[in-house]
Amino acid sequence: MRAGAIHYFAYPITPQTEVAEYLARRMPEVGGVFLQAESEVAASNMIFGAASAGVRVFTTSSSPGISLMSEAMSYIAAAELPAVFVNIVRNGPGLGGILPSQGDYFQATRGGGHGDYRLLVLAPSSVQETVEHVMLAFDLADKYRNPVMVLGDGLIGQMMEPVDFSSVPTPHPPDKSSWATTGCKSRKPYLIKTLFLDPQQSEEHNRKLAAKYDEMRKHEVRFEKYNIDNDCKVVIVAFGTAARVCKTAVDELKRNGLRVGLFRPISLFPFPYEPLHEISETGTVHALLVVEMNTGQMIDDVRLAVADRKPIAFYGRQGGMVPSPEEVLGEIHQLI
Amino acid sequence: MQIEVKFAGFGGQGILSAGKFLAEAGLHEGKEVVWIPSYGPEMRGGTAYCTVVVSDHAIGSPVINNPAHLIAMNRPSLEKFAPTVKPKGIIIVNCSLIPITSNRTDVTEVLVPCNQVAIELGNPKGANMVALGAYAACSKVVALDVLEAIVRHEFEKKPAFIDENIAALRRGAEIAVEKVESLR
Amino acid sequence: MASNLIFQCPDSMTDAITHYCPGCTHGIIHRLVAETLDELGLRERTVGVAPVGCSVLAYNYFNCDFLEAAHGRAPAFATGLKRARPDLIVFTYQGDGDLASIGTAEIIHAANRGEKFTTIFVNNAIYGMTGGQMAPTTLPGQVTTTSPFGRDVQTCGYPIRVRELLSALRTPAYIARVAVHTPRHVIEAKKAVRKAFQYQVQGRCFSLVEVLSTCPTNWGMTPIESTQWVQDNMVPYFPLGELKVPEEE
Structure with missing residues (x-):
């Protein structure tokens, strides 16, 4: 109104x-x-x-x-x-x-x-x-x-x-x-x-x-970079509620001295292909983790952005289950 | 500093509104707050609950598996959620309806006869306010007088309820202070 | 020598030549609506809503603002438009497939809410645009491409009488059925169309005029035979006249 x-x-x-x-x-x-x-x-x-x-x-x-x-x-x-x-x-x-x-x-x-x-x-x-x-x-x-x-x-x-x-x-x-x-x-x-x-x-x-x-x-490309800097080892990609959960995980990792950032697409169409591509090209980044509350949908766009140049892992919950920060931490520890 | 609290009980016990009052009080004190109603698979099994997060900084995950504090208004809630409370946390137990305790030794457990106190005050529906007052006094997450101001505001259109709910808040707080002191 | 103007195209119609088949009465019905808009001085504040079906191109023939709705949704579309701009005169022009099949829910609920627009419902007992399939108003025993042995009421039910169906609703409305297969019927039809728009101008009620129409192409008849078929077959099953008028206030 x-x-x-x-x-x-x-x-x-x-x-x-x-x-x-x-x-x-x-x-x-x-x-x-x-x-x-x-x-x-x-x-x-x-x-x-x-x-x-x-x-x-x-x-x-x-x-x-x-x-x-x-x-x-x-x-x-x-x-x-x-x-x-x-x-x-x-x-x-x-x-x-x-x-x-x-x-x-x-x-x-x-x-x-x-x-x-x-x-x-x-x-x-x-x-x-x-x-x-x-x-x-x-x-x-x-x-x-x-x-x-x-x-x-x-x-x-x-x-x-x-x-x-x-x-x-x-x-x-x-x-x-x-x-x-x-x-x-x-x-x-x-x-x-x-x-x-x-x-x-x-x-x-x-x-x-x-x-x-x-x-x-x-x-109209919109996105948020959270704790992403030049020495990120893993970049999490998530949107909406899933991104929020991941922020808590990123904060926890930071406290433990681990360099993990979050890339949050805000406009899903148009998808921020180029900004994500640039980040994924950073030398220190050796993997990306896509977190979604589905069986993997946005991951297709992440693949298009990353163009198979870095491995992409996926963690998803479905059926109304919301991933917890602890679960995301578990996934990250497997990648580092 | 971030505090997560779960209010849990039967539907109709004023669980959601007690949580909302707390969230509003936190907001009034300039904190970041989130209030989430029972809206999850856990809603099955006789418990209705809401989660309130009060924080000095932006709140990340709104989904809390392990709250710092728990207010259990009925037995199924205590049985279900007491094991999830973080160590050094607080559990308020409505001992009018719950004949057991959590058996946790690493938390502060305060037994408050919420329904009995509410009945004594002539406000049988005010058990949630007794619990909220008790919780505020134990946790100091928000100040009691801010909660009172919220109650005044929320019942602006039903002024008859203001005094009785404030009385319930205060009585709950008094009992909690006595109990906590006796624990020391 | 002075000439007298005795006939002209209504202002509310364009000069475009219609795509309708010879003997189809869509053209007559368009003209009745256009004459009404002229006579009531409504053209400049009218928005028409076209259906999907033969008359999807109606907007080429009306000289007023026009919209093309999704199939069957014209009453919902008109609801949004009229609620957003109650000062406009809004009419939907819909066929039997559009209104009585895919859009049944939309017309019933728009009528029941008493939306203040006018619907011109053209019933020719068959699907024209898609090439002669059975319509909800196809008569018992009538052969179409999808009822090749004639409409079997045991499996397809009886034709829907839209005028009667909508008249059962309690909400005040103006609901009439007319035909245009003879000059006498055209004159009667015009009166009903005019009344329908007048009720809208007065902000009184939802109004719907069901018009029995022809489809010589898909009926497999000459135009003259088709007008006789309306008289012999449609009028007995779909009685003419007003069935619902708003109570006097």
């Missing part, structure tokens, strides 16, 4: 229903729209409709709901409309459970819906960062006219932490009058569509989208 987003359409699903419950009370107070849709399919298409009208619009859901929303995400990306989707990931596949997981990495970074499109994906690792990412997501969605996903997990969705709102900048949504369908008074009618039966036109549209994704790759 601080981002100027007062249109919200959603369907309840654990572990993030608290958002809908809060907004159901709050939106009417600010003259906004809260609507509980009949399904995630409908909710996401309501997002599609409201985005067409040029308003800042968003939804929150969790893994199975996001699968149902993937249809609309593909359309919204194709129609080049701004919208924000928050996925508080729970363990899957299938109905899975309601516990934290990072099992939707592929779905978020590789599409989920049909066709050749990308979401901008931000992965916060604290409640503070979640707030900042949601604010940023609206700006990025408007800037690129593309859906943006904030990819959290059940732990981030359920825990409470202090948040400093004063550090969050006031948003300035851009003028959307050049495309928003708000009635054709004093102008030609606008059309928002995704059907291109002519293959040449369709290819042209695909290339236009691809050029936009290249711009994102150039300008």
